[in-house]
Amino acid sequence: MSKRDPYEVLGVSRNSSAEDIKKAYRKLAIKFHPDKNPGDHAAEEKFKEAASAYEILSDTDKKAKYDRFGHNAPGGFGGGGGFHGGGMNMEDIFSQFGDIFGGGFSGGFGQQRGGRTVKGSNLRVRLKMTLEEVAHGAEKKIKVTKLVRGKGSEYGKCSTCGGNGQVRRVQSTFLGQMQTVTTCPSCGGSGQTVTKRAPGSDEHGLVREEVIVPIRIPAGVEEGMQVNISGMGNEAPAGGIPGDLLVVIEEEAHPELRRDGQNLHHEVFISMVDAALGTSLEVPLVSGKAKVKVEPGTQSNHVLRLKAKGLPSINAHGTGDLFVHVAVWTPTDLSKEEKTALEKLRASPGFQPKPTAKDKGFFERVKEMFGS
Numbered sequence: 001m002s003k004r005d006p007y008e009v010l011g012v013s014r015n016s017s018a019e020d021i022k023k024a025y026r027k028l029a030i031k032f033h034p035d036k037n038p039g040d041h042a043a044e045e046k047f048k049e050a051a052s053a054y055e056i057l058s059d060t061d062k063k064a065k066y067d068r069f070g071h072n073a074p075g076g077f078g079g080g081g082g083f084h085g086g087g088m089n090m091e092d093i094f095s096q097f098g099d100i101f102g103g104g105f106s107g108g109f110g111q112q113r114g115g116r117t118v119k120g121s122n123l124r125v126r127l128k129m130t131l132e133e134v135a136h137g138a139e140k141k142i143k144v145t146k147l148v149r150g151k152g153s154e155y156g157k158c159s160t161c162g163g164n165g166q167v168r169r170v171q172s173t174f175l176g177q178m179q180t181v182t183t184c185p186s187c188g189g190s191g192q193t194v195t196k197r198a199p200g201s202d203e204h205g206l207v208r209e210e211v212i213v214p215i216r217i218p219a220g221v222e223e224g225m226q227v228n229i230s231g232m233g234n235e236a237p238a239g240g241i242p243g244d245l246l247v248v249i250e251e252e253a254h255p256e257l258r259r260d261g262q263n264l265h266h267e268v269f270i271s272m273v274d275a276a277l278g279t280s281l282e283v284p285l286v287s288g289k290a291k292v293k294v295e296p297g298t299q300s301n302h303v304l305r306l307k308a309k310g311l312p313s314i315n316a317h318g319t320g321d322l323f324v325h326v327a328v329w330t331p332t333d334l335s336k337e338e339k340t341a342l343e344k345l346r347a348s349p350g351f352q353p354k355p356t357a358k359d360k361g362f363f364e365r366v367k368e369m370f371g372s
Contacts, residue, residue: 006053150198153205220314262320
């Protein structure tokens with residue numbers, strides 16, 4: 001099935017509230033629920049698609065990443081495989097979102113479920129990268145401290161919910177009796193609780209452990225981007241599934257190059273003599289150096305463009321350029337002999353300003369800078 005916009009799938013706008021998104025998903029989930037559509041493959045696919053959309057839009061981080069990058073978000077969306085139209089299986093859906101359907105349905109395909117799969121919490125770490133690593137991508141190993149199930153921790157059926165993961169309550173109202181179903185407060189919906197804790201473990205039988213996680217960072221990432229490593233977050237008790245590791249990119253400043261999206265900028269100073277007579281310069285690249293030619297008569301603020309010497313796009317949409325900004329250095333500490341030599345040239349016709357149409361003035365450069 002081709003990818004669809006999760007907002008389109010749920011029929012909500014980008015500025016819809018979390019509650020509106022939840023209501024829209026619940027409406028679709030009930031409409032296409034397998035219990036209401038037995039044997040209907042098309043309804044099952046719509047049921048899965050709605051859950052995949054809700055998986056993104058109900059998660060603040062995933063929603064923000066989708067809003068910025070769409071389906072091409074770096075690292076995908078983790079969890080149930082990310083939104084791709086039916087990407088979640090029935091077990092994923094009922095374990096994560098089953099409570100939304102209410103008590104009128106079974107746990108899936110007419111069978112009562114015995115507790116839901118609990119997911120461990122996510123971990124967020126920051127990773128510094130050099131400009132060269134950004135340009136080429138990088139294999140990294142990062143050290144994280146996370147919760148893991150302690151060796152020796154044992155689990156058994158929850159006495160509060162009887163292993164069902166849910167607590168049913170019947171209340172009397174003026175309309176009659178009303179039944180509500182909520183997640184069990186004792187086991188968090190897993191249906192199991194700790195019967196024996198490992199030494200040093202918490203109330204869930206988990207201990208903190210330092211681990212090394214190998215990760216692959218794609219080329220072209222930017223400051224603040226987040227790469228999700230599925231299943232490498234905190235573990236969950238009682239056979240639950242681990243959370244995700246969220247790696248936030250921090251870009252280290254380069255000593256000579258300044259980044260602007262995919263493009264790079266470098267500033268170089270040349271003498272008045274080199275500007276008048278022309279010269280060759282060596283400028284830095286992300287990897288290595290390149291020679292550029294400065295034409296005779298080059299003015300200050302002239303820009304040289306080196307195509308495809310910038311950074312790659314994370315979405316594989318080409319490579320940026322390197323812009324070399326030339327500044328003519330005016331000497332400030334001249335010797336007596338140097339001053340005498342320049343005085344002789346002051347009135348020379350060749351030293352008189354003769355701006356042409358191609359020599360843009362200050363206001364024209366400001367207009368270009370601000371796009372007006």
